[in-house]
Amino acid sequence: MPFYLGFDASTQSLTAILIEVDGGRRGVAALDTFRYDEELPQYGTRHGAIRGPEPGVVTSPPAMWAEALERMIARLARAHPREVAGLAAVAISAQQHGSVYLNASGAARLSTLDPRHPLAPQLEHAFARPVAPIWMDSSTTAECEAIARAVGGHEILAARTGSRAFERFTGPQIRKWATEAPAAYAATARIDLVSSFLTSLLIGAPAPLDPGDAAGTNLMDLSTRGWWPEAAQATAVDLATRLPAVVDARTIAGPVSSYWQRRYGLPPARVVVGTGDNPSSLIGTGLVTEGHVAVSLGTSNTLFGLVAGTRPTGLRDGHIFGAPTGGFMGLTCFANGSLARDHVRDRYRLTWEGFSDALRHTPPGNHDALMLPWVVPEITPHVALAGVHRLNLDERDAAANVRAVVEAQMMTMANHTDWMGVSIREISATGGASANPEILQVMADVFGATVSRLSTTNSACLGAALRARHADVVATGGADDWRSVIAGFVEPAGTVQVQPSPAAAARYVDLRRRYTAFEDACVSGCSADAE
Numbered sequence: 001m002p003f004y005l006g007f008d009a010s011t012q013s014l015t016a017i018l019i020e021v022d023g024g025r026r027g028v029a030a031l032d033t034f035r036y037d038e039e040l041p042q043y044g045t046r047h048g049a050i051r052g053p054e055p056g057v058v059t060s061p062p063a064m065w066a067e068a069l070e071r072m073i074a075r076l077a078r079a080h081p082r083e084v085a086g087l088a089a090v091a092i093s094a095q096q097h098g099s100v101y102l103n104a105s106g107a108a109r110l111s112t113l114d115p116r117h118p119l120a121p122q123l124e125h126a127f128a129r130p131v132a133p134i135w136m137d138s139s140t141t142a143e144c145e146a147i148a149r150a151v152g153g154h155e156i157l158a159a160r161t162g163s164r165a166f167e168r169f170t171g172p173q174i175r176k177w178a179t180e181a182p183a184a185y186a187a188t189a190r191i192d193l194v195s196s197f198l199t200s201l202l203i204g205a206p207a208p209l210d211p212g213d214a215a216g217t218n219l220m221d222l223s224t225r226g227w228w229p230e231a232a233q234a235t236a237v238d239l240a241t242r243l244p245a246v247v248d249a250r251t252i253a254g255p256v257s258s259y260w261q262r263r264y265g266l267p268p269a270r271v272v273v274g275t276g277d278n279p280s281s282l283i284g285t286g287l288v289t290e291g292h293v294a295v296s297l298g299t300s301n302t303l304f305g306l307v308a309g310t311r312p313t314g315l316r317d318g319h320i321f322g323a324p325t326g327g328f329m330g331l332t333c334f335a336n337g338s339l340a341r342d343h344v345r346d347r348y349r350l351t352w353e354g355f356s357d358a359l360r361h362t363p364p365g366n367h368d369a370l371m372l373p374w375v376v377p378e379i380t381p382h383v384a385l386a387g388v389h390r391l392n393l394d395e396r397d398a399a400a401n402v403r404a405v406v407e408a409q410m411m412t413m414a415n416h417t418d419w420m421g422v423s424i425r426e427i428s429a430t431g432g433a434s435a436n437p438e439i440l441q442v443m444a445d446v447f448g449a450t451v452s453r454l455s456t457t458n459s460a461c462l463g464a465a466l467r468a469r470h471a472d473v474v475a476t477g478g479a480d481d482w483r484s485v486i487a488g489f490v491e492p493a494g495t496v497q498v499q500p501s502p503a504a505a506a507r508y509v510d511l512r513r514r515y516t517a518f519e520d521a522c523v524s525g526c527s528a529d530a531e
């Protein structure tokens with residue numbers, strides 16, 4: 001009986017899901033997760049990352065991801081030997097934009113890993129840069145401007161690559177490092193994204209990238225789905241030779257390497273090219289046709305869905321990425337997701353139950369009290385300096401602050417995703433906070449849309465397992481049919497639905513305008529009280 005394995009290496013944790021498909025019988029055979037802070041404390045991360053030393057700099061140790069992958073595989077092999085032995089295919093989903101810098105011996109080491117020894121110590125000298133800047137880094141404003149200038153402006157960059165230059169995108173991150181540490185850059189043989197790094201470890205060879213993750217670099221030409229030479233030149237010397245190839249998202253990168261076969265008894269299962277967590281979530285939320293959107297409430301909040309592939313000009317917000325289904329997806333990302341919700345919960349010493357109570361006992365619209373919850377620098381809208389701003393909101397009123405943070409997140413998401421041109425009537429919710437029905441009620445009311453909570457909160461991980469299944473079917477001569485791949489895993493039957501209240505939805509029409517005015521005022525220099 002074939003089993004398929006998906007991993008999601010997110011900001012704070014690594015999750016694995018094993019699914020089984022036997023004709024019409026489909027199910028989840030295993031689900032396991034662990035948090036980096038708790039299980040690998042020796043790396044010194046907080047919420048999976050390390051901040052500083054300079055303002056805006058946020059990195060993670062790539063060796064931690066490698067060790068996490070090995071520990072997870074060891075756990076799965078121990079707890080589910082039969083399923084692991086029956087593995088047909090595997091795929092990685094990973095946080096987007098983060099970059100891993102391997103030196104020449106590191107790149108060569110991939111194929112000579114010794115199965116008698118653990119992975120991480122064998123990679124000790126593999127990195128030309130010991131840390132990986134991640135999507136939360138906001139330290140590259142100067143590099144964004146330099147790259148945009150060199151290619152003829154942000155609009156030209158956006159038309160080619162799907163995005164204006166963004167601080168967290170890999171191109172600006174590479175440019176900063178190549179400028180600051182030219183010798184170490186010269187000693188870099190290969191620059192991976194997190195997805196291709198982990199896929200390389202699985203196959204024991206340099207792995208390619210898919211157009212979903214590659215589009216998160218400001219370097220990929222959407223029309224050719226290959227690197228755009230002008231952008232590469234504008235970013236760093238001889239960059240193209242250091243980047244993985246971009247291939248179709250259904251490509252089999254290789255078999256599981258002999259390291260995993262010998263050390264943990266894995267079969268030589270097919271490993272599909274990896275992708276970012278958002279493209280992977282597109283599959284895991286079942287968005288294989290246009291017209292629906294999903295909202296992921298994870299460390300970041302994201303709203304995404306399939307789009308026609310063009311991007312209106314003149315916009316600051318949003319991105320176009322390649323979609324795993326072969327077309328394009330639109331996405332808008334908000335940095336202040338669970339960090340902002342956690343901040344408010346902790347500040348008022350609440351449990352999630354208390355947080356939900358506060359939402360239940362406060363009215364939609366919150367008596368016009370507003371909060372801009374920028375606990376960390378914000379991506380959408382662009383805000384370089386973190387700060388929590390309040391309007392008509394008493395800082396001592398815990399319940400009002402809880403409602404304010406959730407309403408703010410939903411209103412800013414609704415306001416900044418008009419550009420996708422999708423009339424939002426139905427939303428699939430995923431990510432850690434989608435487990436909270438009171439939060440989903442605010443989402444339904446603000447968007448005036450039905451919100452479906454999927455049975456899995458980790459759709460990125462499920463999406464990885466489903467991508468593995470899809471690529472395996474195609475590789476063995478089967479039909480390229482996404483609907484049949486997701487059937488039984490992402491079904492309306494397995495969801496909980498939250499309906500908008502018409503009175504509450506009407507309340508937000510006006511409040512969204514006020515929120516925009518408050519947000520605009522603060523983006524251009526806020527005078528309100530900041531925490």
Ligand code: ADP
Nearest residue numbers: 010011012013298299300338352431432433436
């Ligand atoms: P990521 O994948 O980005 O690491 P997750 O999607 O796993 O993040 O979400 C983790 C977050 O989910 C936690 O930080 C927490 O804020 C949030 N979370 C978990 N349970 C609840 C709940 N009942 N209500 C609100 N938020 C929750």
Ligand code: XUL
Nearest residue numbers: 095096135277300302333
């Ligand atoms: C998307 C983005 C985040 C990360 C982490 O552009 O930056 O969603 O992928 O989840």
